[in-house]
Amino acid sequence: MDAAPAPAPPAKHTTTTAPPPPPPPPILGSLVALDTTVSRHLHILAKPFLPHSLLLLLELSADFRFFFPLSLSLLLAPTLTPTPIPIPSPSPTQIIRPLLFPLILGLLLDLAVVGLIKLLFRRSRPLYNKNMSVAVSVDHFSFPSGHASRVCFVASLLHVSAVALADALANLRSSSPFVDRWIGTDQVNAVSILVSVAWAWAAGTSVSRVLLGRHFVTDVFAGACLGVLEALVSFHFLRF
Numbered sequence: 001m002d003a004a005p006a007p008a009p010p011a012k013h014t015t016t017t018a019p020p021p022p023p024p025p026p027i028l029g030s031l032v033a034l035d036t037t038v039s040r041h042l043h044i045l046a047k048p049f050l051p052h053s054l055l056l057l058l059e060l061s062a063d064f065r066f067f068f069p070l071s072l073s074l075l076l077a078p079t080l081t082p083t084p085i086p087i088p089s090p091s092p093t094q095i096i097r098p099l100l101f102p103l104i105l106g107l108l109l110d111l112a113v114v115g116l117i118k119l120l121f122r123r124s125r126p127l128y129n130k131n132m133s134v135a136v137s138v139d140h141f142s143f144p145s146g147h148a149s150r151v152c153f154v155a156s157l158l159h160v161s162a163v164a165l166a167d168a169l170a171n172l173r174s175s176s177p178f179v180d181r182w183i184g185t186d187q188v189n190a191v192s193i194l195v196s197v198a199w200a201w202a203a204g205t206s207v208s209r210v211l212l213g214r215h216f217v218t219d220v221f222a223g224a225c226l227g228v229l230e231a232l233v234s235f236h237f238l239r240f
Contacts, residue, residue, distance in 0.1 A: 031218075036126075039216040043128060046211040055212045058205045062147045067154075068107050071100060098239065099161055099168065103154070106234035110153050113226065114146045129213045145215045145223035151202035152227030153234075158198045160235045165191045202227075 060066060118141035125142040139146075158165065169187035206224055209215040215223075 035216050035218045039126065039210050040128065042210050042217070043126070043213045050211060052212075055208045058201075058208045059147065059212065059214070061201070062151045062205045064107070064111060064146070064150065067150065068104075071103055071107065099164060102161075102234035102238045103157060105238040106153055106157060106230055107150070109234065109238075110146070110149050110227065110230050113230070114144060114149055114223070117144055117226075118142075118146075123216075123219070126213050126216065142215055143219045143222065144226055145206070145209050145219040147209055148206040148215070148220045148223030149227035149230065151205045152224040153230045154227075155195070155198040155202035156228045156231030157234060158195050160231060162191050162195060165194070 118139075121143045122141050123143040125140065166187045169190060202224075206220050209220050210217055
């Protein structure tokens with residue numbers, strides 16, 4: 001009598017895993033490595049010389065949670081203040097109010113575009129970035145720098161709005177003795193000083209992102225270019 005055939009061994013359950021992402025092209029990998037090395041060296045070189053509190057102050061000055069409410073309060077100030085008696089001349093806030101619309105809308109545009117790009121690239125911040133308080137989870141990503149885009153947006157918007165700012169200051173001179181004493185008879189020179197200060201603030205804040213260890217050099221460069229582009233869009237298409 002023939003022996004019964006041995007039962008077949010149970011089939012092995014194999015789990016299929018997604019293949020790892022392909023490595024970056026050699027040229028791109030070399031650029032990323034160079035960017036990482038240069039950014040780290042700049043951070044290390046500046047650490048003994050620049051006060052940490054100054055870098056944090058620049059960071060705070062361009063924080064969206066501080067900058068946007070301040071701009072929005074200037075925009076809403078005329079509508080929130082009751083004026084039972086008609087005022088013959090417009091208030092200073094009403095004069096600069098048309099310039100605030102592209103500023104507010106541009107800040108919102110910058111927030112949306114930077115957040116979208118960060119979600120797409122998902123580049124991690126430098127490993128030596130310490131003690132950073134993030135507002136939302138997308139802030140854990142590094143590319144591009146939101147601070148650099150924001151400050152360059154503001155400085156570029158002031159730059160392209162220089163003529164409108166000079167006209168606003170001319171109107172303010174007639175309605176505010178303080179402004180008349182402050183700027184004298186040359187509102188164009190006052191606007192030039194304001195734009196120069198804005199660009200100095202933008203440059204200092206952008207550089208501080210690398211020195212503070214928050215970003216890589218390419219993050220800041222891309223953010224700065226993005227901010228200039230957003231200023232042009234806001235100036236030409238978001239004015240009311």
